[in-house]
Amino acid sequence: MKIVIIGASGQIGAFIRDEALARGHQVTAIVRHPEKITVQDPGLRVVKADILKDEVNELVKGHDAVISAYNPGWSNPDMYNEQIEGYKRIISGVKKSGIKKLLVVGGAGSLEVAPGVQVLDTASFPEQVKKGVLATREVLYMLRKEKELEWTFLSPPSSIKPGERTGHYRVGKDQLLKDEKGESKISTPDYAVAMLDELENPKHVRERFTVAY
Secondary structure, eight states: OEEEEETTTSTTHHHHHHHHHHTTOEEEEEESOGGGOOOOOTTEEEEEOOTTTSOHHHHHTTOSEEEEOOOOOTTOTTHHHHHHHHHHHHHHHHHHHTOOEEEEEOOSTTSEEETTEEGGGSTTSOGGGHHHHHHHHHHHHHHHTOOSSEEEEEEOOSEEESOOOOSOOEEESSBOOOOTTSOOEEEHHHHHHHHHHHHHSOSOTTEEEEEEO
């Protein structure tokens, strides 16, 4: 497929980019800082753009799908508003381009740990990332009202960091997944595997799902 990856140099987007390339897809990487991408691959095209300023429709048209790992930056003082505005522009632009598939890197904060209780409602939730997590949850709520796009929102577990690519993971829906030790985790490469598996073999169209070991 011809895939656009927004935020393809980020902590998660970079792994999604590399997984897509490894599977033979043609990837257009949309990034603010192209110098961060040092990968050389004939299937990769890097485009410098800012989602908040450039026309998303023009950036993505002619592709089969868009995967968004858009994040205005955890240290950005206006992260909440920029994340919401960025996703409004992404959703609108993808629709205008005629592309149907939009897959979004979601967050764990909106997953339930008990009926009606989300991760971000818990006392131990770190305050310094709350604005970004609230914005990501708002993106999910925006997507749930979206009837035109074949969207998917993939929430990671509590812990996601670089590690082994095993190709294995468990799948859940709106509840936080934990293993027998009570841990909720996945490697970033295996999260990328799950994202590309969903793109190639859709099972969660117009749904949120989550993955973990």
